Amino acid sequence: MPKTIIIEPEKVLARGAIQFSDIPLNAYRNSIEQERTRYTSEDFLNIWRDMCAIREFETILNEIKIKGTYKGVTYNHAGPAHLSIGQEAAAVGMAFTLTSDDHIFGSHRSHGEILAKGFSAIRQLSDSQLLDIMKSYRNGALLRPVEKGHDGTVKDLALRFFIYGAYGEIFARDTGFNRGLGGSMHAFFAPFGIYPNNAIVGGSGSLAPGAALYKRVNRKPGIVVANIGDAAFACGPVWEGITFSAMDQYRTLWDPSLGGGLPIIFNCMNNFYGMGGQPLGETSGQQFVARIGAGVNPEQMHAERVNGYDPLSVIDAFRRKKQVLLEGHGPVLLDTVTYRISGHSPSDASSYRSKEEIERWLQADSIRAFQNKLVESDTVAENLLESSRESIKSIVFDMFQLAADLVASPRIPIDSELVSSVMFSNRHIEKFDDRKPEFLQDIADNPRVQQIKGKIRTPMHEGKPVPKMKAYSIRDGIFEAMLHRFAVDPTMIAFGEENRDWGGAFAVYRGLTEALPYHRLFNSAIAEAGIVGAAVGYALEGGRVVAELMYADFMGRAGDEIFNQLSKWQSMSGGQLVMPVVLRISVGAKYGAQHSQDWSALVNHIPGLKVVYPVTPYDAKGMMNAALAGSDPVIFLESQKLYDFGEMFEEQGVPEGYYEIELSEPSVKRKGNDLTIITLGPALYTAVTAADELAEKFSLAAEVIDLRSVNPLNYDPLVESVRKTGKVLLVSDAVERGSVMQTLAANLTQLCFDHLDAPPAVVGSRNWITPAAELEAMFFPQAAWLLDTIHERIFPLSGHQPRTNQTLGELSRRARLGV
Numbered sequence: 010m011p012k013t014i015i016i017e018p019e020k021v022l023a024r025g026a027i028q029f030s031d032i033p034l035n036a037y038r039n040s041i042e043q044e045r046t047r048y049t050s051e052d053f054l055n056i057w058r059d060m061c062a063i064r065e066f067e068t069i070l071n072e073i074k075i076k077g078t079y080k081g082v083t084y085n086h087a088g089p090a091h092l093s094i095g096q097e098a099a100a101v102g103m104a105f106t107l108t109s110d111d112h113i114f115g116s117h118r119s120h121g122e123i124l125a126k127g128f129s130a131i132r133q134l135s136d137s138q139l140l141d142i143m144k145s146y147r148n149g150a151l152l153r154p155v156e157k158g159h160d161g162t163v164k165d166l167a168l169r170f171f172i173y174g175a176y177g178e179i180f181a182r183d184t185g186f187n188r189g190l191g192g193s194m195h196a197f198f199a200p201f202g203i204y205p206n207n208a209i210v211g212g213s214g215s216l217a218p219g220a221a222l223y224k225r226v227n228r229k230p231g232i233v234v235a236n237i238g239d240a241a242f243a244c245g246p247v248w249e250g251i252t253f254s255a256m257d258q259y260r261t262l263w264d265p266s267l268g269g270g271l272p273i274i275f276n277c278m279n280n281f282y283g284m285g286g287q288p289l290g291e292t293s294g295q296q297f298v299a300r301i302g303a304g305v306n307p308e309q310m311h312a313e314r315v316n317g318y319d320p321l322s323v324i325d326a327f328r329r330k331k332q333v334l335l336e337g338h339g340p341v342l343l344d345t346v347t348y349r350i351s352g353h354s355p356s357d358a359s360s361y362r363s364k365e366e367i368e369r370w371l372q373a374d375s376i377r378a379f380q381n382k383l384v385e386s387d388t389v390a391e392n393l394l395e396s397s398r399e400s401i402k403s404i405v406f407d408m409f410q411l412a413a414d415l416v417a418s419p420r421i422p423i424d425s426e427l428v429s430s431v432m433f434s435n436r437h438i439e440k441f442d443d444r445k446p447e448f449l450q451d452i453a454d455n456p457r458v459q460q461i462k463g464k465i466r467t468p469m470h471e472g473k474p475v476p477k478m479k480a481y482s483i484r485d486g487i488f489e490a491m492l493h494r495f496a497v498d499p500t501m502i503a504f505g506e507e508n509r510d511w512g513g514a515f516a517v518y519r520g521l522t523e524a525l526p527y528h529r530l531f532n533s534a535i536a537e538a539g540i541v542g543a544a545v546g547y548a549l550e551g552g553r554v555v556a557e558l559m560y561a562d563f564m565g566r567a568g569d570e571i572f573n574q575l576s577k578w579q580s581m582s583g584g585q586l587v588m589p590v591v592l593r594i595s596v597g598a599k600y601g602a603q604h605s606q607d608w609s610a611l612v613n614h615i616p617g618l619k620v621v622y623p624v625t626p627y628d629a630k631g632m633m634n635a636a637l638a639g640s641d642p643v644i645f646l647e648s649q650k651l652y653d654f655g656e657m658f659e660e661q662g663v664p665e666g667y668y669e670i671e672l673s674e675p676s677v678k679r680k681g682n683d684l685t686i687i688t689l690g691p692a693l694y695t696a697v698t699a700a701d702e703l704a705e706k707f708s709l710a711a712e713v714i715d716l717r718s719v720n721p722l723n724y725d726p727l728v729e730s731v732r733k734t735g736k737v738l739l740v741s742d743a744v745e746r747g748s749v750m751q752t753l754a755a756n757l758t759q760l761c762f763d764h765l766d767a768p769p770a771v772v773g774s775r776n777w778i779t780p781a782a783e784l785e786a787m788f789f790p791q792a793a794w795l796l797d798t799i800h801e802r803i804f805p806l807s808g809h810q811p812r813t814n815q816t817l818g819e820l821s822r823r824a825r826l827g828v
């Protein structure tokens with residue numbers, strides 16, 4: 010692949026200075042008279058009404074949280090309520106011009122943004138579109154309680170439906186947007202362009218860029234807005250999301266017809282507080298969030314500070330910035346100044362700020378200020394404003410009352426298995442769009458495809474084992490599966506560090522660079538949170554994505570994105586969303602403590618992830634095929650020790666055609682009646698060596714089962730084998746303490762108790778750091794350890810002389826020391 014970006018010494022070593030341009034602060038100056046040319050009286054009234062609706066919605070929550078009652082309705086709301094009283098103008102201004110194609114992501118404090126965006130969508134959608142949405146959304150579950158006795162307009166019904174769905178979600182009702190499984194901090198409603206709100210501070214900062222990426226890659230209309238707080242701008246994943254959004258390649262290397270820079274606005278809802286900490290003057294140094302733009306790209310992210318206490322100023326900014334994005338010049342940063350009058354949550358006594366400060370912001374209250382502006386300029390009559398406020402307040406109250414009523418708005422039954430049913434979507438989806446997948450060449454002409462044609466797919470060839478150079482490898486299996494899906498699903502993309510010209514971190518993608526345009530396979534920055542976050546955002550929008558992390562140890566860098574985002578959005582959506590992300594993670598060796606740890610136990614522990622670890626070419630291809638046809642997040646672990654291993658078990662070899670291996674099925678790699686050895690990862694090959702020794706020296710036939718799947722996992726074949734042999738040894742390269750194999754041992758003890766001759770024995774790596782390559786034999790399980798463990802803990806091997814100490818006494822001693 011020719012390199013197109015040349016680094017010229019004369020240029021990069023030249024003397025000079027970086028020029029910055031001014032970043033505007035509250036530049037908006039239009040008078041209401043000027044604005045009358047842009048807005049109708051009805052627009053002004055709507056802006057006002059939306060602000061009042063949010064104020065009332067939040068006030069009710071505040072009252073019931075503090076007093077347990079509001080206007081005669083008593084209710085105990087157990088969950089959180091992070092209210093945005095004071096921030097209404099910023100929310101309404103943000104949403105006013107956005108369409109349903111424009112998608113917002115938010116934070117724990119997003120009730121106001123949700124409502125504003127919903128109200129705006131309801132105004133813009135036609136009656137028939139609204140009816141379609143209300144009737145089809147969860148088969149009308151939210152509509153039924155609201156439409157009873159309703160004889161108003163469709164828009165009025167939609168307003169009720171929407172406010173009701175929001176309260177229902179906050180109150181954990183089955184009739185909430187997401188069946189009550191999201192709750193206050195996660196509520197969203199995609200049909201109106203309202204995407205997940207995130208209880209992790211800054212969580213949306215890494216997800217939203219993936220949504221913007223989806224729009225560019227798939228040529229979809231609209232922009233994306235990440236509404237996050239001022240304190241969130243210190244979070245690493247937010248910076249990584251900004252970096253991801255600002256990559257030059259969208260404009261320098263990608264097909265210009267895709268539209269250029271990512272269409273995303275990072276909108277800081279700048280209320281000057283975290284919980285009690287103050288970014289300005291205490292916990293940050295940039296003084297203006299808008300300043301951050303200057304460090305990101307030459308356009309300085311088109312950053313501006315806008316007055317979020319004036320809805321017209323915010324609308325003006327969003328109008329202008331949306332145009333910037335549609336012209337391909339994204340990303341954009343807005344520093345929208347606002348203030349939260351309410352506490353961080355209703356229990357907050359505001360000990361961190363003065364009464365005077367709150368009083369001054371109350372004086373400047375955006376709702377009253379806007380009212381005065383409209384009335385004093387004779388733009389809208391005061392009585393019209395007041396009657397509009399009264400009517401929206403009564404709708405909000407009615408919907409609160411309906412949502413608080415347990416008969417009209419029940420919760421999912423506490424003894425139901427509903428949550429089980431939404432943990433995974435378990436669908437088989439060939440493709441997420443019907444258009445023709447984009448390729449740069451005919452697949453048959455691809456050099457890698459041609460090279461693989463010459464490889465041997467069987468364990469033996471002409472009576473001899475196949476030499477490594479000629480063997481169809483695990484690397485080839487993953488490549489073939491990915492190429493297949495790239496050719497079927499036009500939305501499928503892959504990205505990560507060194508994914509393109511390098512050929513993927515470990516050369517799995519060699520050949521794909523020639524086959525795929527930039528936007529389907531690209532390099533990202535070295536920013537694991539940004540990578541996984543963008544993958545999640547891309548999938549939330551309805552695209553399939555394969556992201557790669559170079560080493561399992563780097564999962565720590567994307568901890569939140571893997572553990573809280575990738576894993577949880579399907580279930581938190583109450584089954585509305587799918588998450589077709591395959592996260593390829595290579596498990597290292599030879600590179601020491603920070604590059605060689607198997608973290609299968611960590612991902613297994615997190616609900617909502619499928620976790621697999623294939624270690625043969627046959628399994629790698631079949632399982633990658635299954636992962637890429639599914640709709641769930643799959644952690645696809647791959648061992649660096651094994652990438653070039655050929656097939657050693659499947660006598661028919663690895664099929665050239667398409668096949669799938671179900672992601673739950675262990676595989677019996679060798680049959681035997683005397684002992685069961687269950688493995689995960691490369692330990693399969695260690696176990697086979699041990700099994701050979703058992704056969705040769707002790708005439709014992711071990712059954713060797715490779716787990717392949719960690720979660721979900723079908724225990725039946727394991728139980729069948731253990732009941733047959735009465736003995737089981739479990740082995741993996743993960744450190745022994747808390748490993749997947751320990752969970753299996755505990756479960757097999759219960760499932761096979763009456764058939765066991767001895768307790769299951771687990772062998773893992775030592776509970777240490779992984780030492781240097783030259784010392785790895787003291788860390789990773791060796792065949793000798795397996796024999797010694799069998800001898801000491803399962804049954805004596807006659808005449809066996811243990812070489813290592815695998816006794817129970819030693820196990821206790823190490824545990825006491827924590828090693």
Ligand SMILES: Cc1ncc(C[n+]2csc(CCOP(=O)(O)OP(=O)(O)O)c2C)c(N)n1
Nearest residue numbers: 118208209210238239240241280282283284
């Ligand atoms: C990763 C993370 N750390 C801490 C918290 C606890 N927390 C919730 S909100 C909040 C303050 C956030 O401030 P900001 O981002 O400015 O948003 P605001 O609350 O002001 O809207 C904190 C510390 C959290 N939810 N997530």
Ligand SMILES: [Mg+2]
Nearest residue numbers: 238239282283
């Ligand atoms: Mg804040």
